Structure formats: structure tokens, C-alpha cells
Amino acid sequence: MSDNHTYQPIGVIHTQFTSLKDTPVQGVFAPESRGKVEIFEEFAAGVKDLDTFSHIILLYSFHQSSDYELVSQPMLQDEPHGIFAMRHFNRPNAIGLSVVKLEKINGNLIEISGVDILDKTPILDIKPFIPMFDNRSNASNGWVKPPHMDDIKQETVKRSKQN
């Protein structure tokens, strides 16, 4: 049960963001930020009908992550929290998740917007975002309170404009 699990990327994500510190924190606050998911040819047939969806879920490797701490202070925050109560990229298994808007598919290139992902990020999986399955309109924000949310939004807008 604690065997390792090994995955081979199905493609690579191209964006304008080349450094961690200039990458938007959350894509939902950077709707203008664009990118392309290049699916390797051997997997390209798998995108059939993906463009019937308006939004998609990307699972990818946080390829510039480094050592994690189990408990630490999130960015722009004073209180320490557990790593599984945060979205930080330095985590035990550095897998990233983003919901992005699908703009268009050209062959093996998926054009996306609302992007908070570093350039050259290896992509592991794509799933359709299905509102009935994935939205939780009644969910709470936990420790992520409005002032902290505003900080994340401002920081994201700043980063997405300077690129």
C-alpha cells in the first residue's frame, strides 16, 4: 500500500511565467492570463471531445518545488498551518491542481486561460471539469478568511500584469 507510484507526463504546459515569484497565485483571479497545453503526439487522440467543456482540470508536477515543511506559514499569512490545509507547491507529493478555462483546441495544443502555472510544467492528467460533480456551492473557506483572500487576489493581479 505504500509502494511508490510512477507517472510519465502526457505533455507540457507553456505559459509566459518563467519564475515562481512572478506566477499568479490563483488562476481564478487572472482570467486574462493565457497558456497552452501541448499534449505529446502519442496521447493526442485522448483529447477528443474535450472541447465540449468550458473548463478543465489540470494535474501536473510542481517541477520547481523544493523541500516541504509539514507545518509552516503560508505566503502572505502570519499563522502556521498544515501543508494539507494549504495549496503551497512545496508538499510531500508535489502534484499541482488547476481549474482553467478551455479556449480552443488545435490538434495537440489546448489553449487555456486563467492560468497560474509555470512555463515548462510537466502535465500528468487532464479531466473535464463537470459542474455537477465538482462544484460545492455550500463549501466553507476554512482559515482562508476575506483579508487573506484579498491579499492573494491583489498579488495575483499584480503578477499577471507584470508579465
Next chain:
Amino acid sequence: MSDNHTYQPIGVIHTQFTSLKDTPVQGVFAPESRGKVEIFEEFAAGVKDLDTFSHIILLYSFHQSSDYELVSQPMLQDEPHGIFAMRHFNRPNAIGLSVVKLEKINGNLIEISGVDILDKTPILDIKPFIPMFDNRSNASNGWVKPPHMDDIKQETVKRSKQN
């Protein structure tokens, strides 16, 4: 960029579902279905403050998946679709994603409901579900039209009741 990525499970998910064919298809339609995420002791400190959230995102290994097809007919459907336009467990990188309700945390045991996950599933990551980041109220359902959605719901309710 196409290097392999290897992950070591942070824990294991315990549910009442021991066979693929009896496991609920989508947890949102099985709110009564319960389970426990056991976090291995070495990672247990990382759940600090996770219980401030009502919902969490689980990323896990579809450990009973087998060979995938890039294009195939989804369950309960006549039309073929690409694997990246489906949520099926037989996929190039068999990583599963579920949004579940967090009921309670007892030490290294996270009690959850709305569960569509097989017993003994190795868990790779947990992230807080944050409505502002993760909900997309305007998203489309793509090829997943109401009759198919109803089929999934009925099948899920059937499976969650027979266990």
C-alpha cells in the same frame, strides 16, 4: 520534461467499497457514503487546521485500474470520447480526484462522506477545497448531458445503498 515522476503515498483510504463495480460513480450523489483517510504517522502533522474546511480534495492512485484506451465509450454511454474528456479510472496516469465532505479529524484519521473511492486506495495528496479558487458556477457540462447525468446519479445511488 518527459522524465518520470514518482510519488510515495501519504496514507490509505478506508471505505466499505471493495469492488469496482459496486463503488459509487460520483460522490456528490452519495452523500451518506462514509470513509476514513488514514494519514501515515510521518505525515500526520500536515493535517493541522484542515478541519477548518468543510470540503477537501483527495488525489489518489486508481490502484485497480488496468489498460486504458485513448478513445472509448464511457460507462452508460453510446458515444466514444477521448480519455481526457472522461473521468474513467483507466487512463494514462491513473490518478483519481474526489471532492469529499470532511466530517471530523481524529489524530491521523480523517472521517469523510460523499465517498466514491475503493477501499485500500493509496492517497497521494490532500488539498483544502476553497470555494473562491475551485468553484466554476458558469462551467458547461460538455458532452455530459442530463440523461447521462441522471444515469450516473441512479447508478451511484444504487451502489451506495447495496453496500
